[in-house]
Amino acid sequence: MSLKRAQELPDAGIITEAGNAVDFKTGDWRTYVPQFHEENCIHCMFCWIYCPDSAIDVDTSGDKPQMKGILLDHCKGCGICATECPPAAKGKAALVMVREEK
Amino acid sequence: MTRTVNQELTALSGNEAVAYAFKQARPHVASAFPITPQTEMMHKFADFVANGESSAEMILVESEHSAMSAAVGSAASGARTITATSSAGFALMWEIVYIAASLRLPIQMALVNRALSGNINIHCDHSDSMGGRDAGWIHHFCENAQEAYDAGLINFRIGEHMDVRLPAMVNYDGFIISHKEDALYMLDDEAAYDFVGPYKHKYTLLDPANPVTVGPLDLTDYYFEHKYSQLEAYPRVFDVAQEVFDEYADLTGRRYGFYEEYKLDDADLVMVILGSSAGTAKDVVDEYREKGVKIGLLKLRMFRPFPADQLKSVLSGRQAIAVLDRSASFGGWGGPVFTEIRSALYGTADQAPLHNWIYGLGGRDFELGHAAEVIDALQKIASGGEVPTLNLLGCRA
Amino acid sequence: MALSLKEMVKHEDLLTGGHRACAGCTGANILRQIMLTAGPNTVMGGATGCMEVVTTIYPYTAWKNSFIHSAFENVAATISGAETAYRSLQKHGELPQAAADAERMNFIAFGGDGGTYDIGIQALSGAMERGHRMVYVCYDNGAYMNTGIQRSSATPFGAHTSTAPAGSVKQGKEQDRKDLTEILVAHNIPYVAQTTPFHWKDLATKVEKALSCGGPAFLNILMPCTVGWGFPMERGMQIAKEAVETNFWPLFEVEDGVYKINKKPKERKPIADWMKEQARFRHVFKPGNESMLEHAQQWVDQQWDLLLKRETMTNM
Structure with missing residues (x-):
């Protein structure tokens, strides 16, 4: 984002574009990235609810929500999703943290 | 005086008068x-x-x-908001x-206005207001209950004007x-509210259709630009204030300005003063x-923003100026x-010598003799006598 | 009320990604979960602290609803002002259309433990006593994390912090933590509860109860901090879970003065199990510090027993 002049800004330092942090990419903070193994996914939405970064892509159009993968623009690679993934406890992890090649 | 509305002569304390003004503006909170x-x-x-x-x-x-914090939350939610305090309360x-x-x-x-601690004192001086003089509020000082009432109404119009949008305080001397x-x-009530008008906000927290973030973390890249604005x-x-003063004069017959000039036109000697002491000084x-001394008085009413340009012209061509500070x-x-004032006048071609008297701290009376002492000193300065630049008035020292 | 993830996932995420919280920050997740229940007709106020900073770094805001920050110690007062403005404008018929049309406008203030237990307790107490229809949420991570992990009155006994470090003479915090939840119960407000982000269903239920109780409500939410507590960043939710299992952080609620413990662990797990996962307690396990561990366990037991008694007493 190029820096604006004072006259171009809303006064009082107010932000009028609600939720514009979505334009700020935190994906490059990652060292590890969650790898999605769709075949193991039970679409329980645990990864979605526990994600601190709203980085789980879910399709809610159908009757049952479908986990689609990771929104890499914002995923910081913390691994909470993989830790909380219930199938992982049975050795069939749907999310596995792997070192990201850059 | 041309009065376009009926006004009733009433007996009230300054506190009551301001309470009326605030009530008549119909605040929400x-x-x-x-x-x-x-x-x-x-x-x-x-x-x-x-x-x-x-x-x-x-x-x-x-x-x-919390009074000021709640006022911030309320005003940021689009409500006309009032509060009041003194001294340590303002400091907090x-x-x-x-x-x-x-x-x-x-x-x-x-x-x-009340002296700041310590020691604790409940009486008037201006140290509270002056301590907050760089905070960004409009500061109006008043000589009596009438002025406090009038400034109480006028401040709504100035502060809430879309070109201004700044908080404003009406300062009046404690007790x-x-x-x-x-x-x-x-x-x-009707005439007062017609003058003040309904409140308009620019942003509000209470509009889910237009959500805003107020008070974000503002770092090296934008803080300065926001301060510029x-x-x-x-x-x-x-x-804006001049327009409002004019309108208020048409309405009430009482004309205000950034300062009041008292016998200033031909004055060689000038006393500058704020607040209730102006009444004593005028006497x-x-x-x-009456003794033939060409002395005049300038009562500063608006201290923030500071009317430097206006003062520069009205104080030029004098022989000696005394500035009285109640803090x-x-x-x-x-x-x-x-x-x-000294800073405002710096560099003007015919700048008169300026001297300072600190008076009335902690509610010490400003007496007729104190004003006389200052005028005597001004005469001495004008005739080339030695007077210290900084002086105390009415202190046993 | 949506209590299945299948339903909740349809709610709009009102805290966007792109905020600057640390990787694995359970605090950002707490706010996200709160907003999933609260919805867009919410005025949110943040005390100065991690969560305020990371969600609103100009020119970006992660909030899709209205948000205000003014200072560290005054968020309860600020939001009480917003709530009062709402009532007044509603009474005068001057609300913006969207607010007038809203079934309910929510007023939520949040602060960390520093902003709540310590510097903000006066404004919090005042706002709760005055009876504003607002929810105060404390995300309790047991130290001033935003300024660099300094000790607060919420820091547990023995924890290493940057102002009460473990050294050769001193061994971390020397006092027990303040029981703020109990202080809020003493305000006799309609709803007080403790929860954690791991217990998402419990959290969502409590947020809704707090928002709909008709008066002031207080939620104390444990926020395991990967940086300040010293555990791997993927472990935050598990640490929250274990805090409940060891009775360090019981899940309970107090509705109109009546206590209800929402989860009673079948067996009391030793607090040491929880502490040994966190670097801030590392020194407690050193030879010579056995009494510290004992004290930590005694304190947890005592608090838990007290809570059980409170539940019994208020349900008689």
Whole structure:
């Protein structure tokens, strides 16, 4: 984002574009990235609810929500999703943290 | 005087007069915490609410810090918001006083001037207001209950103007004005509200269709630009205020300005003063005028923003100027009014010598003899005599 | 009320990604979960602290609803002002259309433990006593994390912090933590509860109860901090879970003065199990510090027994 002049800004330092942090990419903070193994996914939405970064892509159009993968623009690679993934406890992890090649 | 509305002559204390002004502006929210000598103003306002004369919602907070914080939350939610305090209460608010101005929230406050601690003292001086002089509020000083009432109404119009949008305070001297019964003219409620007009906000937290983030973390890349925008607002106050003063004069016959000139036209010697002491000083000016001394008085009414350009012209061509400060600047060089005026006049071609008198700290009476002492000194300066630049008045030292 | 993830996932995420919280920050997740229940008709106020900073770094805001920050110690007062303005404007018929049309406008203030237990307790107490219809949420991570992990009155006994570090003479915090939840119960407000982000269903239920109780409500939410507590960043939710299992952080609620413990662990797990996962307690396990561990366990037991008694007493 190029820096604006004072006259171009809303006064009082107010932000009028609600939720514009979505334009700020935190994906490059990652060292590890969650790898999605769709075949193991039970679409329980645990990864979605526990994600601190709203980085789980879910399709809610159908009757049952479908986990689609990771929104890499914002995923910081913390691994909470993989830790909380219930199938992982049975050795069939749907999310596995792997070192990201850059 | 041309009066276009009926005004009733009433006897009220300064606190009551300001409570009336605030009530007549129909605020949505009032936040209040008790401190002497401001208490009576909020008692009166609470009576209005209790009796249905005001439909404001009151927030009876647990501290002045919360009084100003709640006022910020309320004003940021699009509500006309009032509060009041004195002395230590204003000092406790201090952090949020800056925030109110930075967020451009036109909160209205009665600051009933009282000395800051320590030692603790409940009487008048201007150290409270002066301590917050750089916080970004409009500061109006008043000589009596009439002026406090009028400034109470006028401040809404100036502060809430879309070109301004700044918080404003009406300063009036603790006990001397706040508690003394005085005769004044008031507008009736309808006429007063017609003058003030309905509140308009620019942003509000209460519109889910247009959500805003107020008060984000502002770092090296944008903070300065936001301060620029704020700085830009203050010069606009003068134009807006002049319009409002004119309109108020047409309405009430009472004409105000950034300062009042008293016998100043041909004056060689000038006394600059704020607040209730101006009344005493005017009497002494009259006495010296009868003796043929060309002395005049300039009563500063608006201290923030500081009307430097206007003062530059009105104070030029004089022989000697005395600036009276009812607060000290510890470790500074002279009182705040003195340093401000001296700075404004610096570089003007025919600048008269300026001297400073600190008086009335902690409610010490400003007596006729004190004003006479200053005028005597001004005469001495004008005739080439030696007088210290910085002086104390009425202190046993 | 949506209590299945299948339903909740349809709610709009009102805290966007792109905020600057640390990787694995359970605090950002707490706010996200709160907003999933609260919805867009919410005015949110943040005390100065991690969560305020990371969600609103100009020119970006992660909030899709209205948000205000003013200072560290005054968020309860600020939001009480917003709530009062709402009532007044509603009474005067001057609300913006969208607010007038809203079934309910929510007023939420949040602060960390520093902003709540310590510097903000006066404004919090005042706002709760005055009875504003607002929810105060404390995300309790047991130290001033935003300024660099300094000790607060919420820091547990023995924890290493940057102002009460473990050294050769001193061994971390020397006092027990303040029981703020109990202080809020003493305000006799309609709703007080403790929860954690791991217990998402419990959290969502409590947020809704707090928002709909008609008066002031207080939620104390444990926020395991990967940086300040010293555990791997993927472990935050598990640490929250274990805090409940060891009775360090019981899940309970107090509705109109009546206590209800929402989860009673079948067996009391030793607090040491929880502490040994966190670097801030590392020194407690050194030889010579056995009494510290004993004290930590005694304190947890005592608090838990007290809570059980409170539940019994208020349900008689």
